[in-house]
Amino acid sequence: MPLKAALLSLSVAIIWGINMLTVKGAVGEIPPMMLTAIRFLAVAALLVPFTQVPRDKLPKLALLSFVFGTGHFGVLFCALSMLDAGPVAIIILLGVPFSSMLATYFFNDRLGWKRLLGMTLAFVGVTLMFWDPSMTDVKLPLLLVVFAALMWAVANVLIKKLGDINTFELNGWMGLMAAPQLLVLSFILEPGAIHAVINASWVAWANLSFTVIMSSIVAYGSWYYLLKTYDVNQVxxxxxxxxxxxxxxxxxxxxxxxxTFKIVGGLTVLAGVAVIMFRKPPQNQEQGMD
Structure with missing residues (x-):
């Protein structure tokens, strides 16, 4: 991989790593469902005017907006409002073994013993993190992260079934469809959301802006360019x-x-995911996802 491509890959990883922190900072002031809705509204406003209407793909995009927009991002942001960002960043990697499992069912993708080993390591690592004494009172939020990881994997299957579609069309129109769902949920579950938005500090809005522009648009656009240009094993x-x-x-x-539980569990998850990725990296994953 050329130096410029390596630096671009590194930049994407840094953006996604920082993004988890900016979301954590933002949900401290703006309720998670409302925050996710605003994120998708902003992404749609920035992208939809510059894309064509993918009429033949709208039904599938509607389903994707529910699974990926609400089921993944909405649930993940809810978990982040209750958990530390570090464990969330590790546990959400379960999306990789979940994707391998679903690929076996939907695309007849053979797992092989190495990827089975990687999946086992990933789940063992998360189990160790669940055993951490500091996690005793946050089991439900932890399970929400696991659910969000599963929804990310399901979204990968749906994206693959969409066929050829421009990245900005995908993100823009999915965001336009996901935002109303999240707004309704926010109005039902977060009665003080509007007041929180009005009184949010500039720091919260700066965090949200980073998520919208740097993560959703710059990082994803760069990531798909890299996947199309270079070997997946390199990216x-x-x-x-x-x-x-x-x-x-x-x-x-x-x-x-x-x-100790977090360190050992986190390293075990990373090792398991690394085995899966290096064995046969998925072609259509949306990493970092957040």
């Missing part, structure tokens, strides 16, 4: 840097605690 492993950056940043920025 995908860079994404493993994102959770490392997130965990490091969560300790430095938010002062999050670290423990």
């Amino acid at each position: 995908v492993p860079w994404s493993l840097l994102a959770p490392v950056i997130s965990v490091t940043g969560s300790i430095l920025v938010f002062g999050e605690s670290i423990s």
